[in-house]
Amino acid sequence: MTPAEENYLKTIYHLGKVSNQAVTTNSIAEQMDTKPSSVTDMIKKLSEKGLVHYKKYQGVSMSDQGNKIALSIVRKHRLWEVFLMEKLNFAWDEVHDVAEQLEHVQSEKLIEKLDRHLGFPRFDPHGDPIPSKSGKVLQVEKVLLSACDTGDKGIFVGVNSSSTEFLQYLDKLNLVLGDRIEILFKESFDDSLQIKAKGQKVTLSGKAAMNIYIQIDEL
């Protein structure tokens, strides 16, 4: 597996996860900041290797074999993110780009030893689950803040974007993974939210609310 192939598999995996249907050529190109024709080329290659299911003009989806590989890359990426934050004291908005490179280092032994060194973490610094060696992914019942209503309460368990700008924005708001959040008021006009976290009132734009996951309290 080349880094390019791995990156395509990872992207197709992620896009397929959110949409739950065949992934389009254009969406892959946009996500990877490349051209649709390049995507078609690579899809053919992955298809011939049996890593994705593909029919011309009908989009792609992961094969079992491709899924396994994608999960192993996601596992590596997230373990490295934990390492960078926990051991090297990177800020959570800095880890993504470096992990993008580290995830392509080829060594089973390395990643298993890293996993042990980190104490077998189950979530990365952005709240995303770390797939197990065998490819199992813990699924937490999480909901986008934008899908919540006035009065809902829960715990901030994940973000929908790992962009530097967004993560630094959360830092400014003093919002940290694990914070207890209560929705005080939802403005239907622009979908902005008034929330309470750590005893403080905060206003979130609709866009921000679409990038924050909470785990709603059980009844």
Added chain:
Amino acid sequence: MTPAEENYLKTIYHLGKVSNQAVTTNSIAEQMDTKPSSVTDMIKKLSEKGLVHYKKYQGVSMSDQGNKIALSIVRKHRLWEVFLMEKLNFAWDEVHDVAEQLEHVQSEKLIEKLDRHLGFPRFDPHGDPIPSKSGKVLQVEKVLLSACDTGDKGIFVGVNSSSTEFLQYLDKLNLVLGDRIEILFKESFDDSLQIKAKGQKVTLSGKAAMNIYIQIDEL
């Protein structure tokens, strides 16, 4: 800088270090397990970038700029080797191949934070000095065992090969970096050596002696 360019620079740096004269195309090809024609191509490229000095048929040598880059790669390689051994408990014969990949990860911040995390080590697990951020290399007065004579005493400070076979051979002999070594007898017939280390007598072949560095006791 691509990984390929970095690997060439590193190889030319190492070969230039031992010979102290222009490095030949063939020696680079042999070292990198590639063909001389491929080497010529890359040398031209590096030369155009001003990273090496090159005249057709006359071999190459490092430019100041190339030297700086080579040293930064060596620095990364050796810091990762320390990390793999100290933090992840790799054996010293396993670290080289993984470090070969990790050294190409591009992030100044990563390597500085790794350096701090490791406590600013000055030597790697094979006894080689780790270049400083600014490119300074601690030079230890070390001598090949094969160049020593009966009666010489010193400390085992480095190896001349990082091959798995050789390092595991040393493990079998129970010889560890830092061991005090005394040369009991040098057989001039085949250059084999009788040495004493940790109170035990050991016989070393001439070939083994050419891969072990000791720092001879000061008078």
Added chain:
DNA sequence: ATATAATTTTAGTTGTATCTAAATTCATAT
């Protein structure tokens, strides 16, 4: 001094991953 051998370079090819521009197929709107 010159023939022979070794080394190095050149020329042309291959595989990977990208691109642009053009052609094809699909979706949709009247």
Added chain:
DNA sequence: ATATGAATTTAGATACAACTAAAATTATAT
């Protein structure tokens, strides 16, 4: 039902880094 536009694929080109085979240069040996 067909025209229009969007999405996708194909065809052909480029850059990188390797290769083989042949040519050019340097080293060496008689």
